Each structure stands twice: as C-alpha cells, then as structure tokens.
Amino acid sequence: MRVAAAAAHFGRDLTFDIGRIGVIIAHAREAGVSVLALPDGALGGYVHDLRAPDPADHRVLPPELDPGGPEVRAVVELAREMVVCLGFCEAGGADGERYNAAVCLTGDGVLGRHRKVHQPAGLAGVFASGDGFTAFDTPAGRIGMLIDHDKTFPEAARSLALDGARTIACLSAWPTSLTNRAPRMAQDRQARLFDLYDQSRAAENQVLLLSANQSGRHGSLHFLGRAKVVGPGGEVLARTWSKGGLAVADVDPDAMIDAARAVLHHLKERRPDLYRA
Template sequence: MAIVTIAVVSDSFGRDLDACMRTVARHVETARAGGAQLLALPEAALGGYLRELTSDADPGPFGSAPLLDPDGPEIARLVDLAGDMVVCIGYSERAGHHRYNSAICVGGGEVLGRHRKVHLPLGETAAYDAGDQFRAFDTPIGRIGMLVCYDKAFPESARSLALAGAEIIVCLSAWPMSRTHPSDNLAEDRWRYRFDVYDEVRALENQVVWVSANQVGQFGSLTFVGNSKIVHANGNVLAFTGDNPGMAMARVDVEDALHVTRRSMNHLRDRRPEAYDIQCLLAGEPTIRQPFARVPKARTG
C-alpha cells in the first residue's frame, strides 16, 4: 500500500479507563469516517500519565496510572475498536513485577507491535522500569516503528528503527510545558519548541514519515503542549492539531516520500560507520530494507 491516510490525535486522558476507552472509540470512528488507515493516539492514553514529574505516589483513582496486562481485556477491546485500522496507543503495562510506559499497535484483529519506553526522564524512574530495545514491525500499511516521548530526544532511537526498515515512525507523547520557566503563550514555550524541532529533525535525518501524537491540557501539575503532527520524510509538517484537542489528517504516498528524499542524498546509505567513535555506533549494521536501496525510478518528459 503506497498512499496512506494518517490521523493523529491531541487530547486529554485521565485515570478513568472507561472514559479513556470512550474517547478512543470516538477518535477511531472520526478517523475511520475520514478514511484513515493509521491512527496515532498519545502516550498513556489508557489511564493517563503521571500527575507530576517528581513522583506519582498519591493513592486513589486520581493517583497512580492503572497497570494493564499487555494481553488483557483492555487491549482486546482496543483490538475490537480498531477493526481493520492500524491504531497506535500508549498505556502503563504490568509485566510480572515490572512496570513499563508502553506503546502498542493493533490492527486487523491482532497486536502488530509493542514498545516499552527506553529513556525515562526524571520522575518516571520512580514509576516505571526502562525498556531495552527498539523494533520495527510489519503492518498492512507498511513497516512501522514506535517511540514513546523522551525516546525521540535521542537520535539513536529513531535511527535504530530506520536501520531496521521502518518507513513510518510513530512517537506517542505526554510532553509538557517547561516546568521551570513556562511561557504565558503555549506556542512560544521552550519545551514546546523542543517537541516540534525533534519531530521535524528526526523525520528529516532518517528520511521517514513521522507521526507524533501528544496529550494536551492539564493533568496534575503538568500542562501538555499538544501540537500532534504528521511530518513528511523531507521534514515538512503536513498537518498538525495546534494547541487544542483535535485530530490532524494527511494522505501520504509513503513509498514515494522515501524514494524522493533518498534518491540522491540517502542518509542511511551514506553513513560511514568506520569513521564514527565506537560509542556512537548502533549494535550491528543491518541491511537496509527495500525500498530504501532500490534503483531510482526512470523519469520521463
């Protein structure tokens, strides 16, 4: 499938799982009505994010996020809601004695891929364990990789997925305003600036289609910056939600986007691993998957 209609959501999500599921169902139906084949919802959309970035120890229904079984009834319900659409969403995962800030991708009646947040910012280390890998996976709309929020601040995260053949990278976030010097204008906040720059740079440096879903509004002491977006492989923003809750959509010829951006200066092909410091090298040097190394199309006219 070459042309993919992508939808991305900015919204608020709290501790009430039933309310979260109703919000998710509403966005799924809106995306489906718009012809979307891929829908991305934010980090911690099932049960909410932390109320603050120092601790999340307050008890009760508005305290710690509910921990969900990765194969439990909530995920089964999500699979049913998604139907034949590919849906990526964030949640808090229970795995034995471990807790993870996780993302899951479902579609076609099954789980297609999973990711556990690898890079934990200050505050999350008290609430979650860190994941330890990045994996791309095949879906009906192409090969996808997922990141969660702070993961995107590290170039190695997205590059790992690009080297593993990801054509689309979906990053799910609960990215807040600056906690020390917030701006009176959300659009001018310095953490909002970083959020947007990372999205554009990661798309451009890896020459992939980038889908960034973020929470919006206030939860506990945090105010999320919103501005979910879809970014072309050339770094251009195709659609965005802005400061308010909403959905952005774009139709992208993924194969052509990667072909056009990589046909001359291919950032994956032109890497020089032998020249880099050993600490900069990713584990292994996997073969670049098609269509990344394909012969450029002949142009007529």
C-alpha cells in the same frame, strides 16, 4: 493512504478512555484514515508530576494494564481494518515492575509493542526501561514506535529506520516547561523542542513521522497537544494546536521516502566505522 495523529486528553477512567478512543477512531474512519497514532497514556492517563512521583502512591500513577487484557482487546475491536498505535502503563508481571509501553494493533490483534527506553530523571524510579527498538510489519508498511522522551535521542529513531521502519509513530504525554513556563503555549520552550525533535527525527532518517500527544491538564502537568504528521524532508504536512483534534494527511510513504533518498540517502551515507561506541 491517509494517516492521522491525535491530540486528546485521557485520564484514569478507563471506561471513559475507551469511549474517547472509539470516538476518535470513528472520526478517523469517516475521514478515510488507515493509520492512526494516539497519545501516550491513552488508556489510563499519565503521571501527575514528572519531578518526584511516589511509585508507592497508586493515586498519582496510571493503572497497570496487561497488553493482552480487556482494555487493549477493546481497542482491537474498535480498530477493525485500521492500524492504531497507543500508549499505556504496562504491568511487568512476575518481576513487579511497570513500563511506559505502547502497542500497535488492528482488528486482527497486536502487531507490535514497545517499552520506553529513555526515562526522564523524575520517572527513573517509577518505570523500568525497555531494552531496545524494533520495527514491525503492518498492513500499512513497516512501522516503529517511540514514546515521549525516546524521541529526544537521535539513536532511537535511527535504530528503527535501520530496522526498516518507513513510518515512525511517536506517542507522547509531553507537557509545557516545568521550570520556565511561557505566558503563551506557542512560546513555551518545550513546545519548540517538541516540534524540533519531530521534524529532526523525520528529516535525518528520511521517514514519515506521526506525532500524537496528550492535551489538557493532568495533576501539575499542562500537555502541549500539537499533534502532527511530518514528511521525510522534515516538512509538517498536517497539525493540530494546543486543543484536541486530528492531524490528517494524504501520503504515499514509499514514493515520498524514495524521492527524499533519491540523491542524498542518509542511511547509506553513514560512517559507523568512524563513530565512537
């Protein structure tokens, strides 16, 4: 099976975003990709600033979309046989809240959904938090999703692995450091952490991980790109750098995961009776 994670820039123009998604899916299809992870904010972009965006100022916030609405349906039509994961800002319905959300879909419709649980301090007043981590079945096996800050917390990816996820799609709009930006992106503290979390979450759970990220600039944020595919031993199988592109890898998830767990099986070796709640 061939899988891919994308680094690409998306903004407020939904027509442009859907067109760009179509181009990326077409390139992935030409490359024989079966599973594609797109960044957070692939429909409508991300916030302009992480420090203190005004939730009442809709100019600096992404458009709030219905997961069953025309924008997601347009991606369903583009996906066809491919499994595609992507992020957007979800309208909360009657409660009036908004969520940093993701869907996984094929041409048959939405297979799974996730709302980001862990909110950075500056966004706690902008997005409501999701209430859990659930894996779901797809034509490409059991998958779970994380969004941005979720992957900072080992418990998030572990919850998906315990729920049977063999592949985890991490969808991000992850920028360079806001407080101590390095002269070169490769030396930036957030670039190091972004890669470290990707490899750690894959290795500690012995799963395949697809890490997609925004690239380019949006408001005060400069996104890292650095999309990658990581194997169950924490090895980077394919990657992009700061500019847009596709990280593409040929994988056999079941064989790779079974081999990684043949001697040391981290999920079975846990001692939850000794862990503090």
